[in-house]
Amino acid sequence: MSAAHSERLSPRAFWSGVHLVAARELGAAFDSGIATIATIALTLLASSIFMNEFFLTGTVDMTPFFDLLPLLLAFFLPALSMRLWAEEKKSRTIELLFTLPIRPLQAVLGKYLAALALYGLFLACTLPIPVMLCALGAPDLGAIASGYLGLVAFGALFLAFGGLLSALARDQIVAFVTSTLVGFAFVLSGEERAVSVLDGLFPALSLGSFLREHLSVLVPYGEFVRGVVRLSAGAYFVLLSGFFLWATALVLERDRA
Amino acid sequence: MISVEHVTKRYGATLAVDDVSFRVERGEVVAFLGPNGAGKSTLLRMLSTWLAADAGVITVAGHDAQREPLGVRRSLGYLPEHNALYETMRVDRFLAFVGRMHGLAGERLAQRTRWVVEACQLEGVLGKKIQHCSKGFRQRVGVAAALIHDPPVVLLDEPTHGLDPLQVALFLEFVRALGKEHAVLFSTHVLSEAVAVADRLLVINRGRILLDSPVAAMHERARAGGRTLEAELLELVRAAQQPAGVGA
Numbered sequence: 001m002s003a004a005h006s007e008r009l010s011p012r013a014f015w016s017g018v019h020l021v022a023a024r025e026l027g028a029a030f031d032s033g034i035a036t037i038a039t040i041a042l043t044l045l046a047s048s049i050f051m052n053e054f055f056l057t058g059t060v061d062m063t064p065f066f067d068l069l070p071l072l073l074a075f076f077l078p079a080l081s082m083r084l085w086a087e088e089k090k091s092r093t094i095e096l097l098f099t100l101p102i103r104p105l106q107a108v109l110g111k112y113l114a115a116l117a118l119y120g121l122f123l124a125c126t127l128p129i130p131v132m133l134c135a136l137g138a139p140d141l142g143a144i145a146s147g148y149l150g151l152v153a154f155g156a157l158f159l160a161f162g163g164l165l166s167a168l169a170r171d172q173i174v175a176f177v178t179s180t181l182v183g184f185a186f187v188l189s190g191e192e193r194a195v196s197v198l199d200g201l202f203p204a205l206s207l208g209s210f211l212r213e214h215l216s217v218l219v220p221y222g223e224f225v226r227g228v229v230r231l232s233a234g235a236y237f238v239l240l241s242g243f244f245l246w247a248t249a250l251v252l253e254r255d256r257a
Numbered sequence: 258m259i260s261v262e263h264v265t266k267r268y269g270a271t272l273a274v275d276d277v278s279f280r281v282e283r284g285e286v287v288a289f290l291g292p293n294g295a296g297k298s299t300l301l302r303m304l305s306t307w308l309a310a311d312a313g314v315i316t317v318a319g320h321d322a323q324r325e326p327l328g329v330r331r332s333l334g335y336l337p338e339h340n341a342l343y344e345t346m347r348v349d350r351f352l353a354f355v356g357r358m359h360g361l362a363g364e365r366l367a368q369r370t371r372w373v374v375e376a377c378q379l380e381g382v383l384g385k386k387i388q389h390c391s392k393g394f395r396q397r398v399g400v401a402a403a404l405i406h407d408p409p410v411v412l413l414d415e416p417t418h419g420l421d422p423l424q425v426a427l428f429l430e431f432v433r434a435l436g437k438e439h440a441v442l443f444s445t446h447v448l449s450e451a452v453a454v455a456d457r458l459l460v461i462n463r464g465r466i467l468l469d470s471p472v473a474a475m476h477e478r479a480r481a482g483g484r485t486l487e488a489e490l491l492e493l494v495r496a497a498q499q500p501a502g503v504g505a
Contacts (some may be wrong), residue, residue, distance in 0.1 A: 006325070006329060007325050007326075007327055011325075013360075016357075017358065020354065020357050020358055024343070024346070024354050027350070028343065028345050030348070031345040031346070032345055033384075057282045060401070091341055092337075092339050092340045092341035093342065093343055095302075095307050095337050095339075095341065096337065096341055096342065096343075096402075097307060098306075098307060099307050099330055099335050099337070100330060100355065100358040100360060101327045101330040101331045101358065101360075102327075102358060103327070197326060212382070228336070254308075256307060256308060
């Protein structure tokens with residue numbers, strides 16, 4: 001009886017552990033300069049892509065920005081997630097971490113939230129774009145807010161499976177490559193051309209259409225970009241992200257057996 | 258404080274720890290002695306809950322390692338073999354991180370930090386990043402992190418590795434003092450270190466405990482046989498390594 005009590009964590013103790021891991025992770029990212037360089041590079045790239053589109057079309061609309069960003073993020077987010085666990089394993093600090101009184105799920109959530117905060121910093125750096133649009137005209141602020149919500153959901157999913165692949169890999173490069181491939185599978189399975197090719201290859205199965213409907217991130221993300229916030233799209237991101245986080249904790253637990 | 262009963266661990270086809278049992282009580286310093294690959298680190302890793310045993314029961318300060326890993330971790334300070342630390346963190350921030358993970362805060366954290374900094378002589382490197390510390394200081398940072406929450410049980414895996422002779426002497430003196438109020442289990446393959454500090458020797462080879470004896474009794478036995486302690490232990494390990502039937 002006392003044994004079971006001693007292992008029970010109060011919500012406060014649980015989130016305190018998550019917070020400590022997240023704070024350490026964020027500090028390490030800024031100490032090593034990775035966070036600063038990645039955020040500046042991505043902000044410059046994303047902003048220049050938007051400005052190019054903006055000068056070509058001349059409309060106060062962020063849809064082209066939201067449409068183009070997933071491809072860019074399919075590279076950037078694996079670069080953020082690749083180090084989450086592969087680095088701990090390579091440097092052997094994982095033994096230090098998991099001999100502290102913390103559950104794997106606390107560590108997984110802590111690192112995940114830290115990565116999400118870094119991604120949030122990047123998104124915050126793109127906010128001058130809607131501010132500029134507001135100064136120049138009257139953009140659809142609801143659609144912009146919904147688009148940003150879609151970007152948050154998109155990043156949450158990519159960082160979740162990136163963390164899982166980092167936990168499965170022994171090396172950051174392997175984690176990056178596999179996360180990028182899986183990320184592109186999530187994105188490209190929603191592209192019309194990829195869907196047509198796959199449907200043509202397997203006409204009996206309609207594989208391309210099946211993958212677009214059931215796997216692709218572009219379908220639920222597209223709803224956010226169009227300004228439609230539906231429960232099904234939210235559930236897609238929340239359930240898949242939750243599944244990957246849970247699987248990461250399981251993988252880390254299994255590694256110690 | 259530490260109870261290991263019939264513990265076994267396999268890595269694939271390799272039997273790393275084979276039906277091992279022993280106990281360590283509070284106020285006792287026990288040295289785990291054995292050649293490389295004998296199973297010392299595997300046993301310490303199972304005690305620290307980093308590895309799970311395939312069979313047997315491990316209890317630390319009354320907590321079952323399998324069912325109550327968090328209770329075990331709160332009760333012990335562990336210095337792993339490779340002493341991997343978060344390189345980019347400053348020493349003071351690293352100690353605060355480990356202390357907070359153990360639930361320390363406020364004045365208690367400050368008090369324990371002062372104690373470990375003084376005990377491990379870390380005053381000069383507190384503001385330095387760990388990656389800029391020398392091997393000796395890194396080892397001391399690892400020990401300080403292991404002791405910051407004042408655990409009743411201390412596990413040290415090859416703690417003198419990389420230290421110079423003076424640092425080794427000071428460290429062994431420190432372990433000796435630590436053993437007055439804690440249960441200390443430390444692994445080494447240097448007999449002189451084990452004999453200098455430990456109350457009891459656990460000699461392990463190929464995953465099996467060959468000897469569990471007080472150091473004084475070992476001295477007595479060696480003297481009675483007209484041999485040095487080193488020769489006595491060497492003979493023990495040699496006999497254990499002989500294939501069955503040889504010399505019979």
